[in-house]
Amino acid sequence: KAGVTQTPRYLIKTRGQQVTLSCSPISGHRSVSWYQQTPGQGLQFLFEYFSETQRNKGNFPGRFSGRQFSNSRSEMNVSTLELGDSALYLCASSLREKAFFGQGTRLTVV
């Protein structure tokens, strides 16, 4: 079985731009979650999608949004990028309580 795939692996954007990250879950997994990983804050939960519906949302501003498609693939969008958005963004697909992570997208905002 292929693992969780995230694209792109690396991104460099300037302040004020917007960005879209993509995540393809493991086949058969309907739950997809997104996390932001930074050295200072660790892993912070962004949101979780299940069957195209957002079920959970973390404490992030409205600039962070996401969606899930009928094939369970998910995208995350960040608008009006700020320097503090520089981080590794991880996607995880889940079957019940077990989460499987992608390798992440490293976003650098300059």
Place this chain on the structure above:
Amino acid sequence: AQRVTQPEKLLSVFKGAPVELKCNYSYSGSPELFWYVQYSRQRLQLLLRHISRESIKGFTADLNKGETSFHLKKPFAQEEDSAMYYCALHLSNFGNEKLTFGTGTRLTIIP
């Protein structure tokens, strides 16, 4: 609200010495707790879960409900144990699934 606390950001231990990575949680219900590990240049992966009471790579973790702790232990550290470790609390509420992570502990094994 649920919370996971890992008080040590950094932990250095000599090879062969015992390791204990601390994790405390706050949650009013019955918790499901996990340890995840991230080795250098690898993806975050599940190490062990409290419900299975297993030992993985020599690591064990016991859930102590009285102390609301789920510390990760290994009697003899090995160099390959150097990694970032995250404690996580899983919640399932009417189908809503959420993993809450601690801020992580970077473990360095000194040869």
